[in-house]
Amino acid sequence: MVHEPRSQPRVSWNSYEHDMDHTEHGAAAVLAPRLAYFAGVARHEHVTRAAQEMGVPQSTLSRAMVRLEQDLGVALFARRGRTVSLTPAGRTFLTSVERALAEVERAAESVRADADPASGKVAFGFLHTLGSETVPGLIRTFRADHPRVRFQLVQNYGEAMIERLRAGDLDLCLTSPVPDAPDLVARRLDEQRLRLVVPDDHRLAGRRRVRLAEAADETFVTLEPGYGLRRITDDLCAEAGFRPRVAFEGEEAETLRGLVAAGLGVALLPPPAVARPGVVELTVTAPRAVREIGVAWLDGHPDTPPVAAFKRFLLSRRGQLLG
Template sequence: MSHTGDTEDIVTLLAPRLAHFAGAARTEHVTRAAQEMRIPQSTLSRSLARLEADLGVDLFARRGRTVSLTRAGRTFLASVERALAEIGRAADEVRADADPAAGKVAFGFLHTMGAETVPGLIQAFHADHPHVRFSLVQNYSEAMLERLRAGELDLCLTSPVPDAPDLVARRLDEQKLRLVVPAHHRLAGRRRVRLAEAADESFVTLEPGYGLRRITDALCREAGFTPRVAFEGEEAETLRGLVAAGLGVALLPPPPVPRPGVVELTVTAPRAVREIGVAWLDGHPDTPPVAAFKKFLLSKRGKLLPD
């Protein structure tokens, strides 16, 4: 039998008795300890005897109802007190996070929503929930969904809207994508363009695995061509910089502020949009602050993004 299995078994067995042990060690009197812990003295005495039997070590020297720690008991107490303090801190932390008025929400979102959309959402939510705290994570869709499944995130804004049996996802809005070209490009004098007119261009795109990359590939395919990818990156504004430098064209959502050196063209065909949705783990219980923020996000359907 492995030592790991033995350790797990004995921890499961001992954990309920550690507080009894610490209380008796603190008072050095079984009756007073039982009164302080509001349990019958007989229950405490049995708990201590079982603890010693499970460990195979005498933790107390007894004189009537008065007890004093043995050397083994003193050694054990130091670790038990640290363990109980850590459990107490953990309990305080999770209770604080679940506090309806001042808890915490772990919220993930796409890089392209970090400049304006998410700060605006949190500002509006804080009007009615001023003390709720946020742990914010920016990442691409697949990475956020992994963290959602790992329990590290409560909610995430993502695109495309995921379709998976273990997730619940709701479409909130859609965002128009534009063909971004260098300021001196042959198409820069236009306001509208069919995507097929860029079939011979070099494209700068996000890396494979990013939702916007999948959408770009699908739209180009719908327009009748496979994009010739010159550069791949991890962040939309870096791609805009590459376009401004004349290194290609890109399909991107609107920028937070206009960028010099590029022209942003409306794509008339095919319909160039990406859906934005909110996702959470199916069956995962919500703390009150998470439930409040989820309700708030769902109230933003069709109004999440500026027109």
């Protein structure tokens, strides 16, 4: 029971500020555990009935309300025997408390729904070049056994996806090169041959195979620095004994193919989903021109059931990822 005081609670603001300074997270950490209690008492305007509804001892509820008022330095209730009524300050506080509690409940429902084994969510990132065929095919196959699992799909370049993985925005990502970092777990799934793409009127266009060194004097169009394919291009050219002269940098492989078709340079690219007119794609015989595709996730990050199921599925596709 909340006992009726002879006067309004008197709380020293200096004492209150001292208490708040010694809480790790400020007012929210101090007040949050008592907000549901406060809303229950306000709803019933009776401590005993509120305690019965919430399944807590009346004495616990009474002490929680007194401490809440002390922490705020404001009287929230006017007390008359066993009944209570909200003060103007209490009514103002209740409006915000009810909104906050409703938001917490919505958040709880959302995370429970995302973790549901049958209909939960997987936040999945992948390279743009895997978006036209590879990823849709993977999801179609996975959903044959998990038809209600939802996907939040993010297309980006490798370093940006790793950043989002570390930030908690992604559960898994398909990327290249396969990352090697102490805070990540990465598994190689497959490799993809890269081709030297040239205009169809290029001096090499009549060939089927070419050594990369034969393109040492060519102008290249490449992805921007920070993209995994750009790093691989630079490394392969260095292995072939030259540094590529870059005329144009882009963000998407098919844009680069368009630049090649326009005669603006040559490029090292993975195979296209659909053959593009105006270019010829040559097999590179030396050095071995491939990029490894792998799946990565944050080390120690607990998986929800749908994420764990999709991770197992991806790992089962080793050597078959690209068809």
